[in-house]
Amino acid sequence: MKAMKSMKDLFMHELGDLYHAENQLLKTLPRISERVSSEELKSALKEHTEETKEHVHRLEECFKQMGEKTSAHECQAMQGIIAEAEEILAQEEDGELIDAALIGAAQKVEHYEIAGYGTVTEWAKTMGQNEVARILGQTLSEEEKADGLLTKLARGGINQGAIKQ
Numbered sequence: 001m002k003a004m005k006s007m008k009d010l011f012m013h014e015l016g017d018l019y020h021a022e023n024q025l026l027k028t029l030p031r032i033s034e035r036v037s038s039e040e041l042k043s044a045l046k047e048h049t050e051e052t053k054e055h056v057h058r059l060e061e062c063f064k065q066m067g068e069k070t071s072a073h074e075c076q077a078m079q080g081i082i083a084e085a086e087e088i089l090a091q092e093e094d095g096e097l098i099d100a101a102l103i104g105a106a107q108k109v110e111h112y113e114i115a116g117y118g119t120v121t122e123w124a125k126t127m128g129q130n131e132v133a134r135i136l137g138q139t140l141s142e143e144e145k146a147d148g149l150l151t152k153l154a155r156g157g158i159n160q161g162a163i164k165q
């Protein structure tokens, strides 16, 4: 990690971390949506994949607004969360059991993103970067919405189905 000397350094580092995380997700989310059985879950994951593309663009816009070149910083946390999701994707089982497992994996992703975007949104506000804060806040609310939808789908029958399997 580059030496941090100011709040802006810290902020740019965190944007680079999120940028790397979102780009990794763009490779994994489509594979998760292909693997699940529930049509509702599949379409929720597909929709969030489209939103994730937009999250990447928004981060690029934030770099621009901050007068910096877009630069990714390897996000080891997201790599770990994705590695665990890969273990589930490699299972031979199908149906609600795998759906329930993948909802859990996807919610770990969302919670990591919620923590990251919550943090950078507050930092942007504190630095008086109101437009950047607004852009990041948009993504934050989509992450929260995605997380809430996953909870609803889990409670709406997928967890029960997994128990019966």
Ligand SMILES: [Fe+2]
Pocket (backbone or CB within 6 Å): 022, 051, 052, 055, 113, 139, 143
């Ligand atoms: Fe995202």
Ligand SMILES: [Fe+2]
Pocket (backbone or CB within 6 Å): 048, 052, 109, 110, 113, 143, 146
């Ligand atoms: Fe997300």
